[in-house]
Amino acid sequence: MTPNRYSTIGDELFAAGRFDEALSAYRQALAASPRDAQARMGLDAILERARTAQPNAQLRTLLLEAYADEGANWDAVGWGAANQLVVGWPADNDLQRLAADPLLHAFLRKSLNRDADLERKLLALRKAVAAAEPGPQVGELIASLAEQAWLNEYVWPDDPAIVDEPAATMFRPPAVARAEVVEEQSLKVSIPEIAPITDAVSLSVQAMYETNPYPRWTHLARRPTVDVRAALMRDFPHATPVEFGNGPLEVLMPGAGTGQHPLTVASSYANAHVTGVDLSRASLAYGKRMAARYGVDNIEFLRGDILDLPKLGRTFDHAECVGVLHHMADPKAGLQAISDMLRPGAFLRLGLYGESARALVVKARRDIEMARLPSTLDGLREFRRKVMSGEWRRLRPLTAWEDFWSASLLRDLCFHVQEHRFTISRLRTFLEGSGLRFLGFEFNVGASQSAAANAGPLELYRARFPTERTMSDLARWEQLEREKSNLFPGYAFVCQKA
Numbered sequence: 001m002t003p004n005r006y007s008t009i010g011d012e013l014f015a016a017g018r019f020d021e022a023l024s025a026y027r028q029a030l031a032a033s034p035r036d037a038q039a040r041m042g043l044d045a046i047l048e049r050a051r052t053a054q055p056n057a058q059l060r061t062l063l064l065e066a067y068a069d070e071g072a073n074w075d076a077v078g079w080g081a082a083n084q085l086v087v088g089w090p091a092d093n094d095l096q097r098l099a100a101d102p103l104l105h106a107f108l109r110k111s112l113n114r115d116a117d118l119e120r121k122l123l124a125l126r127k128a129v130a131a132a133e134p135g136p137q138v139g140e141l142i143a144s145l146a147e148q149a150w151l152n153e154y155v156w157p158d159d160p161a162i163v164d165e166p167a168a169t170m171f172r173p174p175a176v177a178r179a180e181v182v183e184e185q186s187l188k189v190s191i192p193e194i195a196p197i198t199d200a201v202s203l204s205v206q207a208m209y210e211t212n213p214y215p216r217w218t219h220l221a222r223r224p225t226v227d228v229r230a231a232l233m234r235d236f237p238h239a240t241p242v243e244f245g246n247g248p249l250e251v252l253m254p255g256a257g258t259g260q261h262p263l264t265v266a267s268s269y270a271n272a273h274v275t276g277v278d279l280s281r282a283s284l285a286y287g288k289r290m291a292a293r294y295g296v297d298n299i300e301f302l303r304g305d306i307l308d309l310p311k312l313g314r315t316f317d318h319a320e321c322v323g324v325l326h327h328m329a330d331p332k333a334g335l336q337a338i339s340d341m342l343r344p345g346a347f348l349r350l351g352l353y354g355e356s357a358r359a360l361v362v363k364a365r366r367d368i369e370m371a372r373l374p375s376t377l378d379g380l381r382e383f384r385r386k387v388m389s390g391e392w393r394r395l396r397p398l399t400a401w402e403d404f405w406s407a408s409l410l411r412d413l414c415f416h417v418q419e420h421r422f423t424i425s426r427l428r429t430f431l432e433g434s435g436l437r438f439l440g441f442e443f444n445v446g447a448s449q450s451a452a453a454n455a456g457p458l459e460l461y462r463a464r465f466p467t468e469r470t471m472s473d474l475a476r477w478e479q480l481e482r483e484k485s486n487l488f489p490g491y492a493f494v495c496q497k498a
């Protein structure tokens with residue numbers, strides 16, 4: 001049996017919820033072929049979900065192996081690692097024991113913490129370490145906690161009494177700028193511009209992302225190569241088949257951010273060339289730095305407004321735009337600008353905020369406004385204090401959101417200068433007249449096991465409307481959403497240019 005066969009079996013077992021057996025299959029695949037991306041992704045998806053009430057030696061070993069593999073998804077495995085750290089945490093906060101824990105160091109340096117229990121323990125550890133006598137073990141703990149502070153962009157509470165380095169680097173950026181910061185400064189000026197930004201909302205959105213590029217990511221996880229058009233034709237067989245010839249698939253990514261999504265696309269879509277466009281030079285410089293680090297050269301970054309895309313004078317075979325259009329003054333104008341860039345038959349993958357999914361964020365935004373919390377690091381820290389201490393109890397569930405845990409993520413989540421939210425009926429008006437045909441929704445896009453994640457809502461639709469095979473009728477989806485709340489975590493969907 002080839003290693004890839006084991007990975008496929010792993011995926012089948014995973015989709016059936018037989019996680020122990022899936023884990024064995026993925027491990028066999030990786031033992032035979034350590035760079036097997038399918039098995040790595042499957043195993044990481046299991047480690048992401050792995051929770052135990054007591055420390056588990058096998059899980060610890062698997063987590064350490066994942067952290068030793070540059071191609072693993074450290075964001076995903078961080079969830080399982082946080083659980084192991086919490087359940088194995090020494091009751092007496094024993095510094096020696098903690099300093100000797102390789103999982104703690106790997107986690108702090110490679111995964112952003114997203115666990116409230118663990119944050120409390122890490123804050124106590126930081127306090128103890130700051131007060132401890134210097135020594136090699138304390139030095140290592142300081143270095144790891146400083147990396148975590150860099151990852152969360154210093155969103156944990158400050159302690160102005162700690163002024164001397166190295167301890168101060170657990171609270172504030174180091175006095176000597178990090179190499180990444182220096183490199184990004186010089187890269188910023190090398191990014192070509194489509195046209196100067198003039199739209200008032202675009203200018204204020206740009207200012208926000210110049211200060212807080214989103215998202216701050218640390219590594220490019222290995223992914224299996226995918227023929228994206230063939231995969232979309234399989235998922236949406238009612239789409240119109242169109243061949244674009246043998247040249248590279250020209251992919252447009254408006255709102256490229258810091259390049260995480262564009263680099264994932266450039267490194268995993270077969271024979272693709274990616275053009276990432278964004279308002280923020282700081283974000284694009286981050287993406288350029290990461291492209292150089294990972295040797296991804298089939299990508300270019302351009303600075304500009306989506307509204308000015310037509311000035312590029314080029315057309316594209318495929319586009320992906322996630323988490324962007326709802327931040328424009330007129331999302332429909334943004335959609336039209338993108339649609340105008342697409343060749344007939346091109347697919348467009350979109351991700352937009354949903355009104356009901358963001359009900360809690362709407363409350364948070366209201367409370368932030370009432371309390372006049374500024375959109376600064378101090379404002380973000382004060383917001384977190386109110387939420388985590390229970391002072392703003394009704395917002396406590398926000399800590400279950402992935403984007404609660406660093407400055408740029410939290411600013412984007414709750415302090416955004418401009419956000420629209422969609423309903424399905426608004427989606428219909430949005431798409432009308434755009435030259436785009438709605439093909440269907442995707443659930444949990446980018447998740448390692450999309451088939452399993454897709455199953456719930458799609459099965460519901462199939463059961464409810466068995467004769468509508470394309471599952472692309474927005475009126476029916478609207479009806480289903482009325483019958484079942486929380487169906488959509490947001491609207492992720494695919495269209496095709498007519």
Ligand SMILES: C[S@@+](CC[C@H](N)C(=O)[O-])C[C@H]1O[C@@H](n2cnc3c(N)ncnc32)[C@H](O)[C@@H]1O
Pocket residue numbers: 202205206209214215254255256257258260261277278279280283304305306307321322323324327328412
């Ligand atoms: C929430 S981030 C999403 C980044 C990326 N798409 C992702 O999913 O990681 C939104 C990005 O859209 C960009 N953006 C917002 N409005 C834009 C516009 N009118 N033109 C170009 N980029 C825009 C912002 O600068 C920001 O980098």
